[in-house]
Amino acid sequence: MNLILKYFPNLTEDQINKFEKLESLYQDWNLKINVVSRKDIDELYIRHVLHSLGIAKVIEFKPGSKLLDVGTGGGFPGIPLAIMFPDCSFHLVDSIAKKLKVVDEVVAGLGLTNVKTTHSRVENIDGKYDFIISRAVAAMPTFVHWVKGKIAKDQKHELKNGILYLKGGDLSEELKDYRTTTIYNLSDYYSEDFYETKKVVHLPMKYKG
Numbered sequence: 001m002n003l004i005l006k007y008f009p010n011l012t013e014d015q016i017n018k019f020e021k022l023e024s025l026y027q028d029w030n031l032k033i034n035v036v037s038r039k040d041i042d043e044l045y046i047r048h049v050l051h052s053l054g055i056a057k058v059i060e061f062k063p064g065s066k067l068l069d070v071g072t073g074g075g076f077p078g079i080p081l082a083i084m085f086p087d088c089s090f091h092l093v094d095s096i097a098k099k100l101k102v103v104d105e106v107v108a109g110l111g112l113t114n115v116k117t118t119h120s121r122v123e124n125i126d127g128k129y130d131f132i133i134s135r136a137v138a139a140m141p142t143f144v145h146w147v148k149g150k151i152a153k154d155q156k157h158e159l160k161n162g163i164l165y166l167k168g169g170d171l172s173e174e175l176k177d178y179r180t181t182t183i184y185n186l187s188d189y190y191s192e193d194f195y196e197t198k199k200v201v202h203l204p205m206k207y208k209g
């Protein structure tokens with residue numbers, strides 16, 4: 001928890017309580033339904049919570065923003081970001097039902113009222129969102145194809161609406177067709193070795209009515 005406060009020192013008491021409670025909720029649920037590997041559960045804050053919050057380092061979502069977390073798995077990056085931005089609404093989607101069972105239990109355990117979950121492939125989700133957030137789900141061309149019709153008209157973020165994707169490694173080949181992309185190195189924000197190669201890819205996308 002100190003790790004979260006090191007990088008986000010202005011959390012409210014409610015946010016601190018929720019981030020603290022996360023660990024025991026995941027530890028308990030992970031014994032019943034394995035959604036996070038053993039090593040990762042021991043390093044939950046570094047590998048999952050802080051990583052998810054990397055998106056909060058590069059953009060501040062305005063109150064009222066709608067976000068879609070595609071392939072949320074055990075709830076990343078959606079749950080940490082829902083704690084960080086309590087005035088935004090988060091829709092967490094995954095094609096595997098048992099993972100969402102854990103997400104639902106964690107959401108209930110934390111009393112998060114700004115999160116809903118849907119068991120579905122994202123291709124079958126309707127609706128418009130200010131941002132699509134995601135980590136480790138598909139190669140960028142496939143991902144863009146899935147979500148390009150789901151971006152809302154930008155009224156709050158000065159044309160930044162679009163995709164925020166957490167990825168590692170060399171992305172030059174995969175992103176060569178997306179000229180408007182900005183890549184943020186998380187090593188510029190976090191000093192832990194884990195973040196040496198980790199990045200946030202921001203791909204603004206135009207609203208399609």
Ligand SMILES: C[S@@+](CC[C@H](N)C(=O)[O-])C[C@H]1O[C@@H](n2cnc3c(N)ncnc32)[C@H](O)[C@@H]1O
Nearest residue numbers: 071072073076094095096120121122135136137
């Ligand atoms: C490697 S896991 C990543 C989970 C989580 N985002 C994380 O970083 O911990 C990929 C997840 O994407 C989900 N997924 C893959 N394709 C999907 C699709 N078309 N629609 C919804 N979920 C999908 C899988 O079920 C899986 O839970």
